[in-house]
Amino acid sequence: MLALSARGILPKADYAIFADTGWEPRAVYDHLDRLEREIAIPAGIPILRVSSGNIRDDALDPAHRFASMPLYVLNQDGKQGMTRRQCTGEYKIKPIKKKVRELLDYPYPQRIPKGVFVEQWVGISTDEFHRAKDADVRYMRNRHPLIDLDWSRADCIRYLTSIGLADTPKSSCLGCPFHGNAQWRNIRDTSPQEWADVVAFDAAIRQGNARANAAGNRLLGQAFLHRSRIPLDQAPIDHVTAAEWAARQQELDDRDAVVEELETGVVDGCSPWACRGSEPDPVQVDFGLAS
DSSP states (O other): OHHHHHTTSSOOOSOEEEEOOSOOOHHHHHHHHHHIIIIIHHHTOOEEEEOSOOHHHHHTOTTSOOOOOOOEEEETTSOEEEOOOOHHIIIIIHHHHHHHHHHHTOOTTSOOOTTOOEEEEOOOOGGGGGGOOOOSSTTEEEEOHHHHTTOOHHHHHHHHHHTTOTTOOOOSOTTOTTOOHHHHHHHHHHOHHHHHHHHHHHHHTTTOOHHHHHTTEEESEEEESSTTOSOGGGSOTTSOOHHHHHHHHTTOOOHHHHHHHHHHOOSSOSOTTOOOSSOOOGGGSOEEEOO
16 A cells, blocks of 8 residues: 555555554564665655554563454363453554544544544455455544555555565564464474574563463463464474364365465454454453462
């Protein structure tokens, strides 16, 4: 959308906002720098980088309030579950709203008058139209220009290729549990330092986040980054296990959809205003006092 705006295919945007969780792959930060240098600055479109902190550091800090990541959990009785997903709201939507309020000159806690709003573009294409949602506040009105243009993901890739951006990486936390096997393999095979980082993080969150543990609200089970609920450096990222296949086949009737999700990750991921329609049920996860 930034490139389309810079080249006059879409109206010129006033700003582009990047919500930084503090734990994106190096390739994403490098790509963002390139977009700013080659596209945004020449077009006069400022890229504003906003943040609520570093999600990795916060998860491991017993003194820091932590917005839960959607970790895969294996309870003591062998049942599987997931922890709540609060990270999108805390590390993406919250800092974006704060910046928008500043741009409107009504920083929190000032009341924004009725009729004062921004038009916010969200990059959802036609093959993901079900992810298109309205904002939850009156001072932000969502628009989906790619859907208006009738562009699919393939159309976006063709356009990016035509302007020399075929290598655009996916923006997501380095250790996002919604990664598919292909994403985990890419980190392992192309970036040893980042792979060591996510393996270490996976081991560090085995008993849940540090703040909950420090407060005596321990996870009565084990938490993992990979859906197999096996330590990441041992997880079957080169193939799909029978257990993984059976678990997803119960929820998805389409064989191709099962294969695609296990390889490429959850389609309805963590993009602001385009998240999954429902949260994992908290009763799937057991918490209790430390013994």
